[in-house]
Amino acid sequence: MRHVTPLLLIALLAGPAGAADPIAQYDAVKALGTLNGLALHCKYLDQVRRMKAAVVDNAPKERSFGLAFDESTDAAFRIAIDQRQACPGPAGFGAEVGGAIEALRQAFTQP
Numbered sequence: 001m002r003h004v005t006p007l008l009l010i011a012l013l014a015g016p017a018g019a020a021d022p023i024a025q026y027d028a029v030k031a032l033g034t035l036n037g038l039a040l041h042c043k044y045l046d047q048v049r050r051m052k053a054a055v056v057d058n059a060p061k062e063r064s065f066g067l068a069f070d071e072s073t074d075a076a077f078r079i080a081i082d083q084r085q086a087c088p089g090p091a092g093f094g095a096e097v098g099g100a101i102e103a104l105r106q107a108f109t110q111p
Helices: 006-014 022-042 045-058 063-082 090-107
Strands: none
Touching: 022 045, 022 063, 022 090, 045 063, 045 090
16 A cells, blocks of 8 residues: 655645635625625616626536625625615726626636
């Protein structure tokens, strides 16, 4: 029987080289959820649809990603209501959403 050296064990536990970072993936999903909560508050329904489609199209179909999106959406919506946040301009908000969607795509892109 072969012995596994500590260096080999670390390499095996680290996973494949260039694998996607799960923390970055969840952060990207949550960031989009935060924008989604604000979009709901501002009634930017086209942006809401756009963000939901981006999550469906890019994140794995796992409950944890949907839950992260929903929880961050809910938290942002509640904050927007409680603090009576002003709505950003539609064009600037759309550009911000586009950047967040691109960050989401990048987080789930395997090298």
